[in-house]
Every structure is written in C-alpha cells, then in structure tokens.
Amino acid sequence: MVGSGTTHPQPRIPLIELLAISGSLRAASTNSALIAALAANAPAGCRITIHDGLGRLPIFNPDDEGERTPPEAARLIEAVTRSDGVIVSCPEYAHGVPGGMKNALDWLVSRDAAVGKPAMLVHASARSLYARAALAEIMRTMSFAMYDETLEIALLGKKRAEMEAILGANRPAMRDAVQGFAGFIGGL
Ligand SMILES: Cc1cc2nc3c(=O)[nH]c(=O)nc-3n(C[C@H](O)[C@H](O)[C@H](O)COP(=O)(O)O)c2cc1C
Known part of the structure; x- marks a missing residue:
C-alpha cells in the first residue's frame, strides 16, 4: 500500500542473458x-x-578440438553456452559470410553450445541478402533455434554522427526487436 511504509517483495523475474556478435572487425x-x-x-x-x-x-582446425581447444575458442564456446540466446549482425563480403564469422561458427559446430540455442539475425545493411541467407542456413544446420523475425537498420555508408542519429531514432524498434526475441526464448 502506498505510504504505509510496508515494502512488498517484488517477484524475481530471471534476467535473460543475450550474447551479441558482430561479424565485422x-x-x-x-x-x-x-x-x-x-x-x-x-x-x-x-x-x-x-x-x-x-x-x-585461430583458424578452425578439427585437430584442435577437445583438450587442444585454443583458449579464445574455449572463451567463445563458453560464452555461447552460458547465454540464453545469441544475436548476430554480420556484413556481406563477395556475396558470402565473412571468414571471421564463419570461422567463429566453425568452432561451435561439433559442440553442444549451438544445439537448440536461440539465435536472431540483425542487419546493418539493406543489401547483404546473400550473406543473410547463407548465415541463416549455416546456423540452422548447426541446430541453432532461429528466430524468424529480424531487425534491419540501414547504416551502410553513414558517417558516425548520422549513424548515431539513426540509431537514436530507432531505440524503440531495437527494444521491441529484442523483447520479441526474449519472448521467443521464453516460449521455447
Ligand atoms: C571485401 C568486401 C566485400 C564486400 N562484398 C559485398 C557484397 O558482396 N555485397 C554487399 O552487399 N556488400 C559488400 N560489401 C560491403 C559491406 O558488406 C558493407 O560495407 C558492410 O556494411 C560492412 O560492414 P561493417 O560496416 O560492419 O564493416 C563488401 C565489403 C568488403 C570490404
């Protein structure tokens, strides 16, 4: 009751932990x-x-799995494993997924980390249609649970100030997109 001085415990809603990866260096x-x-x-x-x-x-090598897993690959695998879901934003190079992004996914292929892990693709370019399709296919093949909705905010070719203005104007869209993804995760 307001003003009574009594505090009521709030129900504890578990925090959804998402891991976000950019495919560009x-x-x-x-x-x-x-x-x-x-x-x-x-x-x-x-x-x-x-x-x-x-x-x-390092470049993925199946000989370096198991006990020989390099520390940086182990860090990625652990981060994906601990997350409730993964968000990926990736450019397109020569109608494909950039090597760095594909390499990161390759380190996850023969593990449990990706299996059933909810994943959402977001896009910073209105083009990149080949890379989008390829990434979705790769991640589906790896048994990520792909969220069908995506978010596109066209930033390609924008200068920093313009990019910040566009991102600022899209805060509600970004929140809604992540909220939708959280709902998808909760419903699995
Ligand atoms: C080597 C290279 C190849 C590219 N190939 C394509 C392409 O095939 N299709 C496309 O839409 N954009 C292509 N681009 C443009 C990038 O996808 C675009 O600049 C992207 O927004 C870069 O992402 P970033 O700003 O996060 O680095 C290419 C860029 C580079 C550097």
Missing part, C-alpha cells in the same frame, strides 16, 4: 555499432553482452 563497423546500440538499449529483463573476440580466434 572494422573499427568503424556499422554492424558493431548496431550491436553496441542494441546492448545499450536492451529492454528491462534482458542483458546483452558483446563478444568481440572473433579477430583473435
């Missing part, structure tokens, strides 16, 4: 900017942690 990456904006504007009940180790991953 570029310092001024539009995909990384989108991921950072999603993390900064996560809806209540969701926390988005950015995994930025793609550039430090």
